[in-house]
Amino acid sequence: EVHLVESGGGLIQPGGSLRLSCAASGFSVTRNYISWVRQAPGKSLQWVSLLYSGGSTYYPDSVKGRFTISRDNSNNTVYLQMNSLRADDTAVYYCARVLTIPGNSYSYYMDVWGKGTTVTVSS
Amino acid sequence: QSVLTQPPSVSGAPGQRVTIACTGSSSSIGAGYDVHWYQQLPGTAPKLLIYGNNNRPSGVPDRFSGSKSGTSASLAITGLQAEDEATYYCQSYDSSLRGFVMFGGGTKLTVL
Numbered sequence: 001e002v003h004l005v006e007s008g009g010g011l012i013q014p015g016g017s018l019r020l021s022c023a024a025s026g027f028s029v030t031r032n033y034i035s036w037v038r039q040a041p042g043k044s045l046q047w048v049s050l051l052y053s054g055g056s057t058y059y060p061d062s063v064k065g066r067f068t069i070s071r072d073n074s075n076n077t078v079y080l081q082m083n084s085l086r087a088d089d090t091a092v093y094y095c096a097r098v099l100t101i102p103g104n105s106y107s108y109y110m111d112v113w114g115k116g117t118t119v120t121v122s123s
Numbered sequence: 124q125s126v127l128t129q130p131p132s133v134s135g136a137p138g139q140r141v142t143i144a145c146t147g148s149s150s151s152i153g154a155g156y157d158v159h160w161y162q163q164l165p166g167t168a169p170k171l172l173i174y175g176n177n178n179r180p181s182g183v184p185d186r187f188s189g190s191k192s193g194t195s196a197s198l199a200i201t202g203l204q205a206e207d208e209a210t211y212y213c214q215s216y217d218s219s220l221r222g223f224v225m226f227g228g229g230t231k232l233t234v235l
Contacts, residue, residue: 035224037169044125045161045169045212047224058223094168098224101157101175106216108224109159111180113168 002026002112004095009117012085020080020117022095029071033098034078035110036069038091038119046091049080050098050108063089085121092116126151126217127227134233135203143198143230145213151225153194156216160189160198163229164209172211173198200232208234 008020022034036049049069050058057069068081078095096110128146135141145158152158160173171180173189176196188199196215200207213227 037224037226044229045214045226047222047226050223060222099174104157104175106218106223107157107175108216109157109171109174109214110161110169110224111171111174113170115168 002097004097004112004114006093006095006114006117009093009119011120011122013123014086014121016085016121017081017083018085018119020082020093020095020119022078022080022114024076024078024097027097029076029078030073033100033108034069034071035096035098035108036067036080036093037096037110037113038089038093039116040088040091043091048093051078082119085119087121090119090121092118125228126220126222126225127213127215129211129213129227129230131228132231132233134235135200136235137203137205139203140199140201141203141232142200143211143213143232145196145198145215145227147194147196147215148217148219149194150219151194151215151217152191152196154218156218158189158191158196159214160187161212161214162209163212169212203234205234208232 071078094116097112101107161169163169176191177189
């Protein structure tokens with residue numbers, strides 16, 4: 001069975017750093033795309049990173065230069081390194097497996113989600 | 124403000140049919156990019172409901188269906204049940220923003 005389990009969230013002061021982990025089971029992170037998606041309290045979902053199986057990474061402008069997605073092939077785990085954290089980064093962070101529809105440009109969708117880990121940025 | 128616009132809320136009685144609209148633009152849905160839908164029950168992670176505009180993953184009841192036309196897409200739920208009460212999100216791509224994964228603002232469905 002396919003599972004994703006996030007960890008690493010917590011309370012961090014503004015300007016601090018945090019690394020989230022996403023442990024995958026039932027499939028290989030090296031042969032799949034993985035995304036991190038966050039949800040601020042009472043708000044919608046917001047995409048924060050995408051890691052291609054080939055290693056390319058993508059970010060929205062809101063986190064570019066501050067967040068880095070990476071993976072550990074031997075542990076089948078994906079990470080999200082978050083630096084220069086701000087209060088508006090406070091959210092539940094989910095990792096998700098991303099699938100694509102062959103032949104359809106940019107048809108990314110998330111078929112498996114973890115339960116999420118909470119990040120609170122506050123002094 | 125989301126690139127994809129959804130009504131904040133919809134409601135319906137058990138057994139009824141409801142639709143949730145997702146309005147994009149000429150650089151997102153109108154450009155032919157696929158729309159996907161997710162269901163989020165309170166306090167839980169989102170769950171994939173529809174992918175590629177109108178495809179249901181295994182295990183999703185056929186009461187849920189998706190469609191797309193022009194710059195908009197819709198999620199329809201027939202035979203409404205109490206367990207359908209949740210927030211629903213549409214998702215697509217926007218070429219003007221190079222936003223690989225863009226979500227709508229979400230629609231809270233209340234089953235009366």
